Amino acid sequence: MTRRRIRSRLRMVDSLTEAAAATANRPARTLLTALGTIIGVGAFVTTTGLADTARAQVSARFDALKATEVRIQDAHPDGSNPFPTDVDQRLEQLNGINHAGLIYPVNDPGNLQPRNTASRPIGTLQPIPIIAATPGAITAARPTVATGRIYDQFHETRHARVAVLGRVAAQQLGITRVDNQPAVFLGDTAYTVIGILDDVARNPDLLLAITIPMSTEQHDIHTQGANYEVLIDTQPGAAPLAGRQAPLALRPQQPERLQALVPPDPATLRNNIESDVTGLYYALAALALLIGTIAITNATLLNIIERRPEIGLRRALGATRCHIARQVTLEAAIVGTIAGVAGTALAVIAITVVAQHRDWTLTLNPTPTLAAPLIGLATGVIAGVVPAIKAAQTPPATAVRG
Amino acid sequence: MTRFTKAAVEVDGISRVFAGPPEVVALHPCTFTIDHGESVSITGPSGSGKTTLLSLLGLLDRPSDGDYRLDGIDVADLPDRERSAMRAHRIGFVFQAFHLVGYRSVIDNVELGLTYQGVTRRQRRQQALDVIEQVGLTSRREALCSQLSGGEKQRVAIARTLIRRPALVLCDEPTGNLDTATSEQILDLIEHLHQHGMTVVIITHDPTIAARTQRTLNIRDGHLTEPVLT
Numbered sequence: 114m115t116r117r118r119i120r121s122r123l124r125m126v127d128s129l130t131e132a133a134a135a136t137a138n139r140p141a142r143t144l145l146t147a148l149g150t151i152i153g154v155g156a157f158v159t160t161t162g163l164a165d166t167a168r169a170q171v172s173a174r175f176d177a178l179k180a181t182e183v184r185i186q187d188a189h190p191d192g193s194n195p196f197p198t199d200v201d202q203r204l205e206q207l208n209g210i211n212h213a214g215l216i217y218p219v220n221d222p223g224n225l226q227p228r229n230t231a232s233r234p235i236g237t238l239q240p241i242p243i244i245a246a247t248p249g250a251i252t253a254a255r256p257t258v259a260t261g262r263i264y265d266q267f268h269e270t271r272h273a274r275v276a277v278l279g280r281v282a283a284q285q286l287g288i289t290r291v292d293n294q295p296a297v298f299l300g301d302t303a304y305t306v307i308g309i310l311d312d313v314a315r316n317p318d319l320l321l322a323i324t325i326p327m328s329t330e331q332h333d334i335h336t337q338g339a340n341y342e343v344l345i346d347t348q349p350g351a352a353p354l355a356g357r358q359a360p361l362a363l364r365p366q367q368p369e370r371l372q373a374l375v376p377p378d379p380a381t382l383r384n385n386i387e388s389d390v391t392g393l394y395y396a397l398a399a400l401a402l403l404i405g406t407i408a409i410t411n412a413t414l415l416n417i418i419e420r421r422p423e424i425g426l427r428r429a430l431g432a433t434r435c436h437i438a439r440q441v442t443l444e445a446a447i448v449g450t451i452a453g454v455a456g457t458a459l460a461v462i463a464i465t466v467v468a469q470h471r472d473w474t475l476t477l478n479p480t481p482t483l484a485a486p487l488i489g490l491a492t493g494v495i496a497g498v499v500p501a502i503k504a505a506q507t508p509p510a511t512a513v514r515g
Numbered sequence: 516m517t518r519f520t521k522a523a524v525e526v527d528g529i530s531r532v533f534a535g536p537p538e539v540v541a542l543h544p545c546t547f548t549i550d551h552g553e554s555v556s557i558t559g560p561s562g563s564g565k566t567t568l569l570s571l572l573g574l575l576d577r578p579s580d581g582d583y584r585l586d587g588i589d590v591a592d593l594p595d596r597e598r599s600a601m602r603a604h605r606i607g608f609v610f611q612a613f614h615l616v617g618y619r620s621v622i623d624n625v626e627l628g629l630t631y632q633g634v635t636r637r638q639r640r641q642q643a644l645d646v647i648e649q650v651g652l653t654s655r656r657e658a659l660c661s662q663l664s665g666g667e668k669q670r671v672a673i674a675r676t677l678i679r680r681p682a683l684v685l686c687d688e689p690t691g692n693l694d695t696a697t698s699e700q701i702l703d704l705i706e707h708l709h710q711h712g713m714t715v716v717i718i719t720h721d722p723t724i725a726a727r728t729q730r731t732l733n734i735r736d737g738h739l740t741e742p743v744l745t
Contacts, residue, residue, distance in 0.1 A: 121599040122633030131630075138618040426614045429575060430675075431603020431631035433596050509602070510575040 123436045132443035135420075136451075146412035147452035149405030154456030154489050155463070156401050160394035161481040162464035166473050179376045181211075182315060183355045185343035185363065188372035192338040195370050196363055198328070200343055201249030201266070203362045209351025213359075214249025215327055216316065217339040218242060225299045225334070227323050229286045241282050242322040243299060245330035245339075251277065253346035254315040259283075261291035261308030264326055272332040276304040279320035283309045297323055302333055315344065352376055402492055405452065409496035413445050417504040424504055425511030434505035441504045445497025446490055453489015457482060522584075523683055523714040524549035524572060529581030529591070531567050541567040544581060545739035547732060551682070554706075554715040556725035559734035565718045566687060568734060572716060573606050573685045574598045586682050603631040607676035607713070609705065611688035613668040617661035621652055621671050624660050628675040639678075646674040650704055666697035673704045677711070684708050686717040690724065702727060 136143055187195045196215050197203065204213035219225075219242075227241040248265045256263060264275045276297055278288060288295045288306055296303040304325060313319045330336060343363065347355045356375030360368040417424065424437055461482065468475040524547075531542040542564045549555050559565050570576035571583065574590060583591040586605055590598065607628075608614075615624045625647055626639040634642075647656050650670040655663065660671060669689060676684055686705060690698035702724060709715045717728060725731045733740040 119600045119604045121596070121603040121631050123631055124633055124635070127630050127636070130636075134619060134623075422612075422614060423616055426616070427627075427631075428599070429573065429602060429608050429614075430627060431599050433599040436599075436631065508576070510570045 121431045121433050121436070123432065123439070128436070128439050128443055132440050132447055135440075136444050136447045142412065142416075143448055143451065146409055147405075147448050147455065149401060149408040150449055150452030150489050150492050151405070151456040151459065153398055153400075153402030153405045153492070154453045154485050155460040156394060156398035156456075157488060158457050158460030158482055158485045159463050160398055162460060162477050163394075163467065165476045165478050166464060166468050181347045181349055181352055182376060183345040183347060183352050183359065184374040185345065185359050186372050186374065187341055188370055190340075194339075194341050196341055196343060200363060201247050201269075204343070204345060204355075204359055205249060207355060207358050207362060209348045210355050210359075211346045211348060212249045212253040213343060213345040214247035214251065214253055215341065215343050216244065216246040216250035216254075217327075217336075217341045218318075218322075219245050219325075219330055219334055219336045220339060227282075227286075228298050229288060229295065231298055231301075231303070239285060241285055242318065243330075243334075244319060244322045244324045245327045245334075245336070246319075246324050247327045250327075250344045251319070251324060253344045254313045254319055255346065256310045256314075256319065257312040259309045259311035260289075261306070263308050263310075269326045269328050272329045273326060274302065274304045274329060274333070275307045275326065277308045277310060277324045278306055279310050279318075279322050279324070280312070281321045282323055299323070299325075299334070304329075315346075402488070406492050406496045409445050409448055409493060410499055413441065413448075413497060413500035414503060416444075417441060417500050417507075421507055421511050424507040425509055428507065428509035428511070437507065438501040438505040441501040442494060442497040445500065446493040449489040449491070449493020449496065450486055451489070452492070453486035456489060457485040460485070522548040523551045523553070523586060524716075525582075525584040526572075527582040527584075529571060529578040529583050531564075531571060531576065532579040540737055542571070542578075543737045543739075546581075547739065549714060549716065549730075551714055552709075552712055553730065554709045554717070554728040555730045555732060556717045556719055556728040557732045557734060558718075558720055558722070558725050560720060563734045564737040565720075565734055567737075568739075569685050569687050569716070569718050572683070573608060574602050599631075604679075605682045607679055607681035607684040607708075609669070609672050609676055609684065609686040609689045611691040613665070613672050613692075615660040615663075615668055615671055615675075618659065620657050620659055621663070622647060622656045624671050625674045625678055628679045632679070642678050643674075646677045649677065649707070650674045664697075665693050666700060669693060669697075669701050670704060673701070673708065677708060680711065680713070682714060684713045684715045686715065686719075688719055689717065690719075690721070698724075 200215045201213060204210050221240065221243060225243065227243060248263065248269055251263050259280060263277050264273065268275050278286065283289065286297060288309065291306050291308060295306045297306055310319060343359065345355055345359060352375050356373035360371035360373055364371055427437060464477065465475055527546050528544040530544040533539040533541055557565055557568060571578050578591055581591065582589065585601065590601055593601065616627065622643050625643040629639045629642065647653055650673055652667060652670055652674065655667060660668060663671065689705060690701050693701060705715060705717065717724060719725055
């Protein structure tokens with residue numbers, strides 16, 4: 114006679130039903146058990162969501178002006194001018210550079226005495242600084258012109274005796290308009306004022322000074338030992354490249370003589386800011402998840418101790434150790450999933466409230482948000498392993514012993 | 516050749532010793548057989564080894580020594596998975612403490628008898644409604660088991676066994692927690708199981724219950740005495 118092989122079999126849907134019924138039996142305990150995981154998942158989603166939302170704000174508020182500014186200085190100053198005369202032309206050919214030029218303060222040995230009349234003043238007058246700059250340098254300072262214009266390459270190449278006044282210098286000199294072609298005197302030489310600057314984004318000393326073309330200064334004054342500097346205005350993101358290329362373009366035979374001052378890369382800076390902020394929160398989220406996992410493990414262990422007679426009964430009715438382990442794991446997984454969903458929902462509400470309060474644009478990356486309940490599920494499964502093994506070891510004879 | 520040509524239970528020198536210290540001999544080597552369709556009671560005072568014997572017969576525990584054939588199959592040394600399968604398909608239990616899942620309904624508890632046989636929910640439900648009617652609990656089928664009286668609980672336990680139609684039904688003091696009138700009803704239902712062709716073994720220390728079975732085995736201090744025909 115062939116005996117039909119019998120086996121104990123528990124359908125997955127029945128495992129889920131049994132696990133769900135056991136979990137729903139004690140809703141308050143389930144909620145308390147899930148609390149740590151709710152906090153952990155919530156912290157993860159909040160961190161991710163706030164980081165995404167803040168990313169836009171960091172980008173918007175990031176100091177784009179600083180990020181597009183490069184300065185080239187003399188690394189080993191010896192009083193001589195380390196830069197060539199055609200700084201503007203050399204640098205503006207480089208990719209990513211908008212404007213560039215040489216700028217330096219002119220040393221006044223005492224005989225220049227900037228003024229608006231040919232006669233020299235008697236007594237002390239507040240000295241007005243003089244700056245020599247190529248047109249590219251003034252443009253790179255992003256000036257706003259109050260009246261008139263700034264000089265250009267035409268004036269530069271012809272050593273034209275023109276000047277641009279800063280707002281403060283113009284007030285000191287009593288010059289408010291340029292249509293009548295006013296002049297300022299440096300020493301005994303007259304310079305026609307062709308423009309007055311209302312503001313500059315960089316080099317605010319331009320507002321206090323009389324600025325003349327560099328070639329004019331070298332033709333008329335011949336200052337020595339100035340702090341020569343090249344100011345470069347780049348396109349966003351091009352500053353590091355400009356900082357590497359400019360010394361080579363300006364002084365190919367000895368680029369190490371020049372030193373580039375480059376702002377930190379915006380992307381790196383933003384990532385640093387984000388990693389500083391989010392790293393802390395991720396650590397806290399991980400800690401909360403760990404606590405949540407331990408909480409679920411402890412609660413499930415307590416639960417299976419209380420339910421030993423029930424587990425014994427199930428074994429007596431034919432459940433294998435695997436069936437018991439599966440049910441206990443599923444119970445912990447259900448708690449974890451509930452916590453994951455609840456934590457995600459609470460986090461999205463929190464992010465929305467924060468974004469609205471700070472007047473930010475809410476930005477949520479769907480991938481981590483939708484994946485967050487899975488973190489809860491994974492937490493539950495991990496937390497269920499030890500209780501599942503423990504429960505599976507319950508001997509079936511527990512049923513008769515009560 | 517049908518299954519009824521063999522004994523349902525063939526026990527040959529099985530014993531159970533619990534490792535100490537001190538070592539406890541709960542059941543001395545005993546030998547007996549129970550035929551298919553027979554009803555047998557095992558009597559004896561508390562601590563005599565009745566429950567140990569029931570655990571061994573029900574594959575809830577392993578004997579320290581001896582052979583045990585259930586339904587012609589040597590089950591003493593079966594691996595755990597196959598013992599579970601035997602319990603799922605061939606053995607039914609009725610416990611003194613009922614052992615129901617309190618947070619589930621009557622019908623869910625009855626269905627539990629078939630859950631580990633892999634029967635679909637639809638089939639389980641249909642059969643559960645049938646046996647619940649047989650034990651007279653139709654009106655209470657959706658009630659939680661924790662809300663039932665003792666008699667009702669034991670009827671649910673019997674329905675849970677009835678739905679599985681096992682070859683061997685082991686009852687451990689089935690009326691121990693019940694009043695006399697309710698006990699009579701429960702014993703009638705157990706007799707109902709026996710009338711359905713199941714082999715019934717009742718553990719009891721009540722001689723009136725033992726008198727309702729075809730045969731009685733006495734156990735005292737772990738020693739099984741000669742079977743006594745009733």
